[in-house]
Amino acid sequence: MWLGAEAVSQERDSEVTAWLCKDSESSVADFFINHLGWWPxxxxxxxxxxxxxxxxxxxxxxxxxxxxVERKVSARIQDRLGPTRTGGKFGWLQLLADGLKLITxxxxxxxGADRLLFKLAPYVSFMFSYATLMALPFAxxxxxxxxxxxxxxxxxxxxxxxxxxxxAGYASASKWxxxxxxxxxxxxxxxxxxxxxCVVTPCLIAGSLDLITIANMQGADANGHGGWFTDxxxxxxxxxxxxxxxxxxxxxxxxxxxxxDLAEAESELVAGFHTEYSGFRWLAFxxxxxxxxxxxxxxxxxxxxxxxxxPIPIMHWLGWxxxxxxxxxxxxxxxxxxxxxxxxxxxxxxxxxxxxxxRWTLPRLRIDQVMKTCLKYCTPIAAAxxxxxxxxxxxxxxxxxxxxxxxxxxxxxxxxxxxxxxETSKPRSDQRTTDDGxxxxxxxxxxxxxxxxxx
Amino acid sequence: MNLFTEPIGVAHYLVVGAVLFVCGAVCMAPxxxxxxxxxxxxxxxxxxxxxxxxxxxALFVIVLAAAEAAVALAITLNFYNNHSTVxxxxxxxLRG
Amino acid sequence: xxxxxVYFLLFGLFACGFALAVVFTSNIVRMAFYLxxxxxxxxxxxxxxxxxxxGAMQLLIYVGGTLVLLVFGVMLTAQSPFISxxxxxxxxxxxxxxxxxxxxxxxxxxxRIPEWQAGPSPGTTIAQPTATVVGQGLLGARxxxxxxTEAQRAGISGYLLxxxxxxxxxxxxxxxAAYLARAKRRPRSAALES
Numbered sequence: 001m002w003l004g005a006e007a008v009s010q011e012r013d014s015e016v017t018a019w020l021c022k023d024s025e026s027s028v029a030d031f032f033i034n035h036l037g038w039w040p041x042x043x044x045x046x047x048x049x050x051x052x053x054x055x056x057x058x059x060x061x062x063x064x065x066x067x068x069v070e071r072k073v074s075a076r077i078q079d080r081l082g083p084t085r086t087g088g089k090f091g092w093l094q095l096l097a098d099g100l101k102l103i104t105x106x107x108x109x110x111x112g113a114d115r116l117l118f119k120l121a122p123y124v125s126f127m128f129s130y131a132t133l134m135a136l137p138f139a140x141x142x143x144x145x146x147x148x149x150x151x152x153x154x155x156x157x158x159x160x161x162x163x164x165x166x167x168a169g170y171a172s173a174s175k176w177x178x179x180x181x182x183x184x185x186x187x188x189x190x191x192x193x194x195x196x197x198c199v200v201t202p203c204l205i206a207g208s209l210d211l212i213t214i215a216n217m218q219g220a221d222a223n224g225h226g227g228w229f230t231d232x233x234x235x236x237x238x239x240x241x242x243x244x245x246x247x248x249x250x251x252x253x254x255x256x257x258x259x260x261d262l263a264e265a266e267s268e269l270v271a272g273f274h275t276e277y278s279g280f281r282w283l284a285f286x287x288x289x290x291x292x293x294x295x296x297x298x299x300x301x302x303x304x305x306x307x308x309x310x311p312i313p314i315m316h317w318l319g320w321x322x323x324x325x326x327x328x329x330x331x332x333x334x335x336x337x338x339x340x341x342x343x344x345x346x347x348x349x350x351x352x353x354x355x356x357x358x359r360w361t362l363p364r365l366r367i368d369q370v371m372k373t374c375l376k377y378c379t380p381i382a383a384a385x386x387x388x389x390x391x392x393x394x395x396x397x398x399x400x401x402x403x404x405x406x407x408x409x410x411x412x413x414x415x416x417x418x419x420x421x422x423e424t425s426k427p428r429s430d431q432r433t434t435d436d437g438x439x440x441x442x443x444x445x446x447x448x449x450x451x452x453x454x455x
Numbered sequence: 456m457n458l459f460t461e462p463i464g465v466a467h468y469l470v471v472g473a474v475l476f477v478c479g480a481v482c483m484a485p486x487x488x489x490x491x492x493x494x495x496x497x498x499x500x501x502x503x504x505x506x507x508x509x510x511x512x513a514l515f516v517i518v519l520a521a522a523e524a525a526v527a528l529a530i531t532l533n534f535y536n537n538h539s540t541v542x543x544x545x546x547x548x549l550r551g
Numbered sequence: 552x553x554x555x556x557v558y559f560l561l562f563g564l565f566a567c568g569f570a571l572a573v574v575f576t577s578n579i580v581r582m583a584f585y586l587x588x589x590x591x592x593x594x595x596x597x598x599x600x601x602x603x604x605x606g607a608m609q610l611l612i613y614v615g616g617t618l619v620l621l622v623f624g625v626m627l628t629a630q631s632p633f634i635s636x637x638x639x640x641x642x643x644x645x646x647x648x649x650x651x652x653x654x655x656x657x658x659x660x661x662x663r664i665p666e667w668q669a670g671p672s673p674g675t676t677i678a679q680p681t682a683t684v685v686g687q688g689l690l691g692a693r694x695x696x697x698x699x700t701e702a703q704r705a706g707i708s709g710y711l712l713x714x715x716x717x718x719x720x721x722x723x724x725x726x727x728a729a730y731l732a733r734a735k736r737r738p739r740s741a742a743l744e745s
Contacts, residue, residue, distance in 0.1 A: 044554055117584065147603045148681045156611035162619060163587060170580060170626050182623070189619055209682050462670030463559045463599075466661045471563045471596065473657035477650040478570035480586070483593055486609075494600035496555075497670065507688050507695045510605045511710050513597075514685075517605075517612050518717050522724040524617040528624045529731035536735065541628045 051144045055133045059126070059291035063283075064095040066290045066352055073353065074360045105279035112173035113276070121171055122277065122284035125164025129288035132157045132295045137212050139308045139341040140322070150211040151203055154299060155196060158254060161292060162188040165263065168285070169273040181273040183367050184256055184263030190374045191253040197382035198247035201240055201389045202233045202303040215307030220316040227313030234304040239388035244304045246382050248354075251296035253370065255289060258359035262367055290352075297351025298344070305347055308340030315339065465491045465498060482520040489513040559599055565592035574646075577635045583622045590614050603680045689714045 032043030068083070071094070075082030087093025109118055135150045137143035147153050162185045169181020206214040220227030229235070234244050253260040263273055274285050301307055315321040320336040365373065468491035476484035491497055493509020531541060538546050569589035573582050591614055597606035662668065687694045691709030 041554060114578070114580070117581065120584075147598075147607075149603050149607050152604070152607040152611070152682070156607045156615060159611060159615035160591075162615075163584075163622070166619070166622055166626070167584065178626070182626075185619060185623065189616070192615070458560060459556055460553050461556060462553060463556050464669050465667040466664070467559065467563070468596065468600065469661035469667070470658050471566055473654055473661065474567040475570050475589070475593070476657070477654045478567075478574050480570055480573075480589065483590060483613075486605075487593065487596060490597050490600050490602050490605060494602065496599075496601045498666075507684055507693065508707070510602050510685060511688055511713075513602070513605050514608055515710075515713055515717060517609055518721065521612050521617045522721055524620060525724055525728045526731070528620050529728035531624055531628065532732045535628045 055130065055144055058133055058294060059130060059287040062294050063287040063290040064099065065349075066293070066356070067098060067286075068092060068095050069349075069353060070356045070359075073356050077357070077360045099283070102279055102283045107281075108276070108278055110173050110276050114171040114173070117167050117171035118276075119281075121164050121168035122281045122288070123164075124167060125161055125288040126284045126291070128157050128161040128164065129291040129295070133291065135211070136295060136298050137215065137302070137307070138344055139337040140212060140216065142337060142341060143212065146212065147210075149209045151199055151209045151214075151299075151303070154211075154295065155192070155199055158292065158295065159188065159192050161288065164285070164288065165273050168277065172273070172276040174276055177273050177275050180263045180275075184273060187256070187260060187262065187367075187370055187374075188254055190371060191250050191378070194246060194374060194378035194382040195250040195254055197379070197386050198243050198250055199299070199303065201243045201386050204386070204390055205233055205236055205240065205393055211302050211307075215302045215309065218306035219309035220313045220321070227309060227316060229306070229311035231309075232304065232306040237389055237392040239385040239392060240304070243382065243385045243389065244300070246378055246385065247300060247304070249373070250378055250382075251300065252355055252358065253374070255292040255296060255355075257289075257293065257355050259362040259365045260370055261359070261364060262370065293352050293355055294348055297348040297355070300351055301344055301347035307347075308337075308344040310340075310343050463497060465494075468497065482516065482523075486513040486516050489516070555599065559596070562592045562595040562599065565589070566596065577637060579625055579636060580622075580629060583618065583625045586621070587614060587618050590618065601680045604682045604685045 032038050032046055033040050036043075038046075068091070072082040072091075083091025083094040085091060086097050109115065132154045134145040135143065135147055135153045137146075137150070143150075145153075165184050165188075166181050169177040169179075169184075172178075202214060203209050206217050208214060214233075218231050218233060233240055235241070256263050274282055277285065315336040318332075318336075320332040322330065322333040322336070468487050472484040472487035472491075475487065489505075489509040489512050491509075493505045493507065493513075495504060495506070498504040534543070534546070535541055566589050569585045569592065572585040573589065576582055576585065590609065594606045594609040594614065597603075597609055684693075684695045689710050691711035693704075693707055693709055696704045696707055
């Protein structure tokens with residue numbers, strides 16, 4: 001039946017694959033294919049493999065690091081010192097000790113538990129937490145999966161993490177676990193509504209759902225103007241300022257951190273949905289939680305705090321940043337991106353530290369207080385601020401509160417006109433040279449049309 | 456192997472949709488069909504692809520299926536509240 | 552080795568396999584879980600076909616909303632007769648006959664048209680998917696037809712009216728479901744006496 005497609009030429013195989021592997025992966029794959037001369041399929045596979053492993057470092061190392069931060073911060077808040085013995089004065093080897101302890105623990109399972117679901121639940125949770133990191137950009141063009149609907153994708157997959165929790169609660173065959181899981185599912189699903197409204201407001205200001213576009217709009221423009229911290233969306237208008245605080249509340253509720261951590265409330269439900277989990281399975285839940293905290297902090301950094309753009313546009317003053325339209329790999333540009341990536345990770349760590357700080361400062365909310373906060377406070381405030389931000393961008397030409405050198409209206413109009421022609425939707429245009437259909441060594445950070453070569 | 460190297464067309468998506476339809480995910484199969492017909496990656500004769508219409512209709516189908524599921528679950532919970540069971544064979548008296 | 556085809560096979564096997572697992576398993580909670588995986592794989596198929604927005608929408612609404620609701624309902628009402636459901640042999644046979652014949656008919660139809668089998672022809676442009684066209688289409692402006700002539704644009708319209716209709720529809724469903732599932736305060740003793 002499908003033998004009729006035999007006539008398809010072999011060169012066409014790589015065309016759709018090239019369309020599939022967009023952007024930063026294509027430049028890594030291009031290095032393997034064109035510079036080292038390996039097979040195309042192996043080049044793409046290795047490029048993807050490398051990026052997946054780099055992203056795996058975030059939950060693994062992030063969890064370890066944030067455990068240490070949490071222990072130290074909570075200790076200081078409680079007027080004590082925290083770990084000070086393992087690894088010298090600061091106790092940083094405590095992470096390793098904790099990890100070793102968890103891996104060597106006995107593997108328990110309750111007698112009445114559903115075996116398959118019990119074993120799968122932590123990995124489901126970890127899988128969805130890790131999947132959100134795919135679409136999170138760490139620097140300009142440094143993203144594993146450059147989807148035009150990046151914000152939407154992250155919000156969608158964040159909401160799926162609750163499945164791991166529900167399955168864990170059910171499969172544990174324990175009343176406490178089931179209660180905790182049900183509460184957490186209700187909480188996460190309820191808080192998706194104000195979270196969506198809060199996230200849509202910066203997208204409204206930027207005119208795009210693409211995270212790289214949103215962050216680039218808060219940095220210096222094509223001529224090197226602007227890029228100060230006043231360009232950040234949090235300072236764009238008072239409505240967005242308030243929306244950030246509502247976002248932070250909803251994000252804390254979405255990842256089940258205190259004061260919204262009823263699902264794992266130690267004083268009420270023993271340990272909630274992960275009561276019956278020990279050892280590596282509990283570690284998977286823990287990594288999923290810290291990975292999600294990193295993701296929502298990263299989303300806040302990109303949407304409200306300019307992402308990888310610093311408060312001062314040093315990279316553009318030094319001339320290190322990639323010029324628009326540049327397609328060659330440049331050491332100084334790479335260094336600029338690396339520093340931007342470190343800047344971004346610093347902002348994420350700051351966000352997670354604030355969440356940890358809030359956890360050890362505020363008392364826990366009851367489930368009815370949690371629901372009341374969502375339905376009576378967060379949702380109406382988010383809706384009203386969203387309407388206010390929409391009116392602000394509509395009514396004020398340029399629209400910036402602090403006054404920027406970039407005329408935002410012109411930028412957005414150009415983006416729409418370009419989107420009509422299916423071209424780049426950002427002021428920086430990195431058109432691929434597709435006349436001969438080969439992969440060009442580009443750093444294309446925008447989504448362009450890929451022309452199937454005529455052969 | 457042939458399937459690994461041959462480019463994917465609309466027909467393959469229709470097959471997956473057919474299997475989903477037969478297995479009971481009735482609301483998901485037409486979505487696959489609409490997306491496949493509206494996809495520029497899959498259609499050889501792209502000028503005849505229904506383009507954006509496919510995606511938008513699939514969007515409406517998803518939303519309506521979600522609404523239907525919400526109402527169905529509300530009915531189920533109502534039934535459970537009244538009869539303390541979801542076994543519809545037990546509601547054989549005109550009571551409750 | 553065409554990675555697009557490899558991923559299509561992977562996601563397609565997941566979607567079909569887990570849908571079959573829904574049919575063949577007897578535990579109702581596992582059925583709900585397999586349905587989650589099947590629809591997640593379908594969202595992956597949407598991404599492969601270039602519909603990023605609809606794929607994300609499927610994950611958000613269908614998997615993240617509808618199926619969470621389904622799993623909730625299943626677990627709140629799960630009782631022993633349904634934890635392991637047994638289907639009789641005669642039912643299996645009938646289902647196999649009807650399902651199998653329908654499947655054969657559909658597959659044979661799908662492969663009958665040669666234009667549906669191969670990928671895009673050389674010279675066509677595969678545009679990277681953007682959300683702008685979807686959003687503008689929902690507002691009534693079909694910006695994906697800007698490159699087409701008037702004759703080609705005949706019969707292509709925006710989707711503003713369906714958008715409004717489903718908004719009202721969702722409001723009605725919200726109110727209706729909230730009313731149906733409200734907690735009723737009826738004294739148990741009165742129900743037992745009557």
